[in-house]
Amino acid sequence: xxxxxxxxxxxxxxxxxxxxxxxxxxxxxxxxxxxxxxxxxxxxxxxxxxxxxxxxxxxxxxxxxxxxxxxxxxxxxxxxxxxxxxxxxxxxxxxxxxxxxxxxxxxxxxxxxxxxxxxxxxxxxxxxxxxxxxxxxxxxxxxxxxxxxxxxxxxxxxxxxxxxxxxxxxxxxxxxxxxxxxxxxxxxxxxxxxxxxxxxxxxxxxxxxxxxxxxxxxxxxxxxxxxxxxxxxxxxxxxxxxxxxxxxxxxxxxxxxxxxxxxxxxxxxxxxxxxxxxxxxxxxxxxxxxxxxxxxxxxxxxxxxxxxxxxxxxxxxxxxxxxxxxxxxxxxxxxxxxxxxxxxxxxxxxxxxxxxxxxxxxxxxxxxxxxxxxxxxxxxxxxxxxxxxxxxxxxxxxxxxxxxxxxxxxxxxxxxxxxxxxxxxxxxxxxxxxxxxxxxxxxxxxxxxxxxxxxxxxxxxxxxxxxxxxxxxxxxxxxxxxxxxxxxxxxxxxxxxxxxxxxxxxxxxxxxxxxxxxxxxxxxxxxxxxxxxxxxxxxxxxxxxxxxxxxxxxxxxxxxxxxxxxxxxxxxxxxxxxx
Ligand code: ARG
Numbered sequence: 001x002x003x004x005x006x007x008x009x010x011x012x013x014x015x016x017x018x019x020x021x022x023x024x025x026x027x028x029x030x031x032x033x034x035x036x037x038x039x040x041x042x043x044x045x046x047x048x049x050x051x052x053x054x055x056x057x058x059x060x061x062x063x064x065x066x067x068x069x070x071x072x073x074x075x076x077x078x079x080x081x082x083x084x085x086x087x088x089x090x091x092x093x094x095x096x097x098x099x100x101x102x103x104x105x106x107x108x109x110x111x112x113x114x115x116x117x118x119x120x121x122x123x124x125x126x127x128x129x130x131x132x133x134x135x136x137x138x139x140x141x142x143x144x145x146x147x148x149x150x151x152x153x154x155x156x157x158x159x160x161x162x163x164x165x166x167x168x169x170x171x172x173x174x175x176x177x178x179x180x181x182x183x184x185x186x187x188x189x190x191x192x193x194x195x196x197x198x199x200x201x202x203x204x205x206x207x208x209x210x211x212x213x214x215x216x217x218x219x220x221x222x223x224x225x226x227x228x229x230x231x232x233x234x235x236x237x238x239x240x241x242x243x244x245x246x247x248x249x250x251x252x253x254x255x256x257x258x259x260x261x262x263x264x265x266x267x268x269x270x271x272x273x274x275x276x277x278x279x280x281x282x283x284x285x286x287x288x289x290x291x292x293x294x295x296x297x298x299x300x301x302x303x304x305x306x307x308x309x310x311x312x313x314x315x316x317x318x319x320x321x322x323x324x325x326x327x328x329x330x331x332x333x334x335x336x337x338x339x340x341x342x343x344x345x346x347x348x349x350x351x352x353x354x355x356x357x358x359x360x361x362x363x364x365x366x367x368x369x370x371x372x373x374x375x376x377x378x379x380x381x382x383x384x385x386x387x388x389x390x391x392x393x394x395x396x397x398x399x400x401x402x403x404x405x406x407x408x409x410x411x412x413x414x415x416x417x418x419x420x421x422x423x424x425x426x427x428x429x430x431x432x433x434x435x436x437x438x439x440x441x442x443x444x445x446x447x448x449x450x451x452x453x454x455x456x457x458x459x460x461x462x463x464x465x466x467x468x469x470x471x472x473x474x475x476x477x478x479x480x481x482x483x484x485x486x487x488x489x490x491x492x493x494x495x496x497x498x499x500x501x502x503x504x505x506x507x508x509x510x511x512x513x514x515x516x517x518x519x520x521x522x523x524x525x526x527x528x529x530x531x532x533x534x535x536x537x538x539x540x541x542x543x544x545x546x547x548x549x550x551x552x553x554x555x556x557x558x559x560x561x562x563x564x565x566x567x568x569x570x571x572x573x574x575x576x577x578x579x
Contacts, residue, residue, distance in 0.1 A: 015078075015503045018054065019043050052067050053067060074499050075553075078560070082564065087567060091143055109148075109340060110148055110343060110346060111340060112134055120250055123254065131258070133518070135573050140513060152269070156272045158229070163193070163196060165243070167188040170192065181253075199216065199221055233321075279317075281334060282331050289366055289368055298318050299315070300316060301363060314359050334369075349380065354380055452526075452529065453529060453574070457562065458578065458579050460558055460559070461579065463542070492539060495538065501531055505524070508520060521568055
């Protein structure tokens with residue numbers, strides 16, 4: 001093989017050697033004027049095995065040239081490789097490196113902001129999906145070698161708190177608060193909102209008709225709400241103490257929800273933590289650039305006027321001088337940049353806030369920080385689903401406990417399987433789509449469900465156990481007996497295809513790092529699982545009468561497949577069960 005200047009793109013991909021060889025051969029055919037790296041990068045993995053193991057798309061024609069691996073070297077290349085790299089097989093580490101020669105120093109840093117519920121309001125479906133998708137994205141970046149900061153940006157500041165406090169003054173009861181704190185706060189919030197609704201509607205009508213809303217908002221609950229929030233922003237001890245009390249109650253509840261979901265955060269921040277000075281710094285920049293204007297007492301950005309079609313006009317500082325959601329968010333970006341010097345920041349928030357995030361990013365650009373805006377990404381998703389998921393999940397776990405009676409720790413297993421169920425369902429489509437909440441389908445062990453994957457993993461585990469073999473036995477065996485496996489498999493296409501699929505895994509992880517779509521990994525894992533079940537019929541380990549060498553070789557094949565399945569499941573944030 002000819003020399004290649006650059007190191008292979010995916011050093012944890014056993015088949016890079018095929019790619020490199022193919023690239024070199026192609027360069028020789030086409031002529032030296034073409035860059036080998038370009039050809040190397042153009043080689044892709046097709047989505048079905050019938051279309052080959054690698055393809056080269058000749059761009060202008062739409063034709064894909066297929067290439068097939070020859071069987072003999074495949075197990076020899078792949079299996080020892082998977083055994084060596086184990087949990088790292090498929091990790092494209094260099095993608096996350098600033099400088100590949102100094103892995104630790106040079107790691108890139110990503111902040112993943114997700115979940116971010118609102119204090120004293122319902123933890124709704126959107127927050128749950130953000131939690132699941134955010135945890136998945138964090139996991140993904142972590143396993144690709146990035147340094148990840150998982151951030152929960154609590155909705156713990158703003159006028160809705162003023163309203164809650166007004167409600168507390170009217171309907172609050174220390175007794176009920178002691179009995180069921182969060183429920184009581186939610187009750188209060190619902191009741192005060194009902195009273196507030198006519199006022200809010202009157203104000204919206206006025207705004208829609210282009211009338212001034214100042215008068216409406218200077219009386220009634222509006223005035224009370226705004227006055228309380230003003231006191232909070234001024235740091236008045238009594239107002240702050242009440243706010244802190246409500247906040248603590250909510251956080252306690254959220255933390256227990258996260259524990260059940262097996263999700264943790266590196267940092268709990270929140271809208272309340274954004275410093276007034278940072279907000280003022282943003283405003284100063286906006287004024288300097290001439291995009292910040294006063295409008296009837298509030299401060300606004302007219303995006304349309306400054307060339308951003310479709311973004312409308314947004315209030316940045318309210319009429320009573322208080323900060324807005326938008327101003328706090330933009331200020332928070334500056335603070336996080338200061339604190340973390342991140343390379344990338346991802347907001348996992350429902351598509352209801354698409355327009356909003358475009359405004360956040362544009363505001364930064366207007367403030368002269370296009371460099372910073374370019375590092376931000378809003379990862380969205382559809383959000384009106386999964387309403388009763390937390391109760392449903394509870395149910396699943398209870399039902400599974402009986403079934404797992406023979407297992408050492410049925411609670412833990414039931415928990416893992418139950419959570420995998422919800423997550424697999426969540427990952428079955430594109431993030432942006434919603435899906436019907438079908439608990440029966442979700443928890444079934446048949447079809448493409450989480451429990452099916454778990455079952456598949458447990459079955460692979462039991463093969464080694466039943467054969468009385470350890471992973472060390474297999475690794476030992478792999479050293480010199482692999483040709484036997486190739487010979488044994490030569491007429492068993494199902495198993496050859498299993499190997500070919502296993503070889504694709506590093507490509508799947510590389511793709512998913514680009515598209516951040518969990519369904520890419522999920523689809524792959526089910527292909528792998530289906531392929532495995534067709535192999536079981538043809539290739540047995542225990543009871544194979546071809547002798548011990550063949551048994552060991554086959555066991556190594558299944559163990560390799562198990563490792564790939566495990567890596568994929570972990571990438572999605574599942575904990576594979578042993579039995
Ligand atoms: N708390 C907000 C909500 O529940 C989501 C926060 C999203 N993140 C942000 N930086 N604005 O709607």
